[in-house]
Amino acid sequence: MEHPKFAVYVLYSLNDLQFYIGFTTDFNRRMGEHKEGRSKSTASRRPFKVVLVEYYYSKKDAMRRELYFKTSAGRRILRLMLSESLSEINDELRTH
Numbered sequence: 746m747e748h749p750k751f752a753v754y755v756l757y758s759l760n761d762l763q764f765y766i767g768f769t770t771d772f773n774r775r776m777g778e779h780k781e782g783r784s785k786s787t788a789s790r791r792p793f794k795v796v797l798v799e800y801y802y803s804k805k806d807a808m809r810r811e812l813y814f815k816t817s818a819g820r821r822i823l824r825l826m827l828s829e830s831l832s833e834i835n836d837e838l839r840t841h
Contacts, residue, residue, distance in 0.1 A: 749800035751807035755814065755823060756793040757834060764823060765790065768811040772798065794834055796827050 752772045756765040756779065765787050769775040776795065782788040801807040813819040824831065 749802045751801045751804050753799045753801070753807050753811045753814065754795060755797040755827075756787070757796045757827075757831065758787075758790040759792045759794060759834070759838060760790050762835070763790070764796075764814075764820060765793065766811055766814045766819075768807055796830055796834075797823070 750770050752769050752775075754767050754769070754772065754775075756767070757763075758765060765779075767775065778784045779787050779791070779793060782791060787793065799807075799810060801810070814823060
């Protein structure tokens with residue numbers, strides 16, 4: 746079975762405790778770019794935790810989802826969907 750190639754991902758900055766929402770066709774390469782600071786938009790916000798990845802067969806579907814997550818309503822839904830994960834990450838940050 747062929748794996749969908751379009752990924753929408755959400756990173757959580759351990760620096761500013763905010764989301765970064767992106768789209769890619771090569772998730773592993775893109776994560777390397779974020780980790781190594783080769784992405785201007787995220788270099789100063791590192792380190793990150795990957796908190797959500799969704800794959801799509803359709804580029805249009807993936808781009809629509811990315812745009813939705815970037816709206817204020819989409820960010821509110823992300824915080825609700827990921828409330829337990831964010832709580833665990835923030836607890837972990839407080840203990841270090």
